[in-house]
Amino acid sequence: MAMKLDNVVPFGRALDEYRQMFCLSGSDLDSGIIGVGDGPASFNAEMFRQGRRVVSVDPLYCFSAAEIARRFDAVVDDIIAQVKATPEDWVWTYHGSPEQLKLNRIRALQFFASDFEAGKSEGRYVLGELPSLAFGDGSFQLALCSHFLFLYSAHFSYDFHRASVLEMLRIASEVRIFPLLTLMRERSPHLEPLIGELESRGFVASVEKVGYELQRGGDEMLRIRRSA
Template sequence: MEEKQVYEQIGVAMTSRSYVEYEKMFMLQTDELIGKRVLDVSGGASSFTAEARQLGIEAEAVDPLYEKSPDAIAEYGRLEIERSTAKLSKLTDVYDWTFYGSVEQHRAGRIQALQRFVEDFSSAEGSARYHKAALPSLPFGAESFELVMCSHFLFLYEEQFDYAFHTGAVRELLRVCKPGGEVRIYPLMNFRTEEYSRLHDLILEFELAGFTVQKREASLPFLPNSQQYLSIKKEPSA
């Protein structure tokens, strides 16, 4: 049997994704988010927060990366983009290029998102919306955000983080989510492009805790088995 081709990743990668990618990963409706407080957890050097702010969304991001200087993040980001591009170029048959078009266009989008991020991170307002911290502990008060998102961290790094870490991280995402709000996590798979092995257990655990948990359809065709995100809704206050 031919060995499955997988994206090899050591350690947690830093990524640079755009607002439109978030729209497709999490099925965002921009007009419904205007004026609302939204958190991007483990956002890396993505331009989501910068672009969302320009659209009138009260977006913030949190990542341990933000302890670095803008120049250091820019340099690290460029290196990460080159590494990931080299890996992707060897796996072109594995992915669906409908959205990105080609490896080179994928690279160009990452560079553009990184540049937008660095510009915003360097701005006078940057320190107020980019927070240095890592799951499972976030530096926000309870019930602070209408929408909390986490992409390409939970589930994806299944081999590095155990089930206890995942449940603790999800509890923390829910803690900072307002009643009536929602936590969304994407994708639901690990680097072997297989669904997170404890996903059923995690869904059941949070359903029993009183949350509404659903797998919902995403619309970013690229990674195999990445057609869904996890929606965890927090009931409104009585």
């Protein structure tokens, strides 16, 4: 399905945020990683600068970096105003303040934009979307999905979540998803049924506390792997 840029808030996170959201160890970072729904995160670009290769897949990659940056500029102040209007919803231990959050999102976008065209031609940014990904079985060790599944539970059905997670488990040995809250800061209604279904299919799923929290209460990730 073609994505409309007008419907997107292209906010991206940095490598250090990914590290904390997903409890990424040094050996995790050295493994074969795919970021699903990475959008304008600087994770891929920063990893590449460190000599590591990540593949990012997102429907947003049908647009140019300049188009994504224009959309970011059009929405960023409105989003930050919404954040300021709901102070009880946010924890500032990581970013410090809404103003600093804005600067951090600008920095991530600029880093992403500077890497995007070269990374696309190197196959590090790939156009694609859940629930179907054009990669072979077991292509990666780790599939990460930040701020897409569960967060948009009101927009994407349980069946979409189940198909998406099974697809990530097809292409990677382990899947990690963060956060587990919806935009309304409630635990996703899809989480418990999905864990039950994955366990009945022989996967091991665990909800784990992590060291990153911006949405108040959003400090847990889901880890899923095949049972040994």
